[in-house]
Amino acid sequence: MSRLAPAGDEGDPVDAVPYDLIELLFFAYRDFTGDPDDVLAEYDFGRAHHRVLHFVERNPGIMVTDLLAILRITKQSLGRVLKQLVDAGIIEQREGPHDRRQRLLYTTDQGRALADDLARLQQNRLERALIGLPDGADKVVRRFLLQVIDPEARDDIIELIRSSYDLKD
Known part of the structure; x- marks a missing residue:
């Protein structure tokens, strides 16, 4: 693999930037998310679907507004992804117990199984990474x-x- 960091003279400020850490984070993220990507592709889902599924599974009954804050995405972006997950029977929306306008999100049995499968892939990668440390x-x-x-x-x-x-x- 060629050198990805820009060339600089010895002592050049660009050498102070931890390009190796930046790039290691990029590659680690690529592979960490790549394992679930293959499973998600079978559903025609992507990483946005994975993030929504993960946080709904970990926080049953989460409000849409709280999920928006966690993911830092627009309501429109979440709406598109959420509709696909609901239509696929992965997530269900329920009315709030005191306010019928409130939308609370839960995974279905199928959603829980998918979330567990994806988490297991990532858990295995993390376990392999920690072995020997x-x-x-x-x-x-x-x-x-x-x-x-x-x-x-x-x-x-x-x-x-x-x-x-x-x-x-």
Whole structure:
């Protein structure tokens, strides 16, 4: 593979940019999402469908407005993806118990099975990545990923993901 980072003279500020970390994150994301992509293609779904399915499965009864905030996408984008997932019998919408205008999202049995299959693929990749690393490496990886997230969003994300690990250490 050729050098992907721009060439620079020794001491050039461009050399201070951690291009290797940037590129490793790109490639890691590509492969991490690539495993589920093959399964999603069988449904004519893409990564947007995967993200919606993941967060609905992890947060049964989530409101559409909360899902929009998590995914940081437009209502129009979510509407298109959500319609396809509902039409395919993967997700169902229910009225709120106190406000019939409120739309609460749940996975169906088929949706839960698909979400579990996709998560298992990603779990296997993470387990393979952690094998051979020193004890406690998973905690360092969690901390690193948390540090990549905007500081003002970290507490909300920690609460959302309900990790069994203390991420604030």
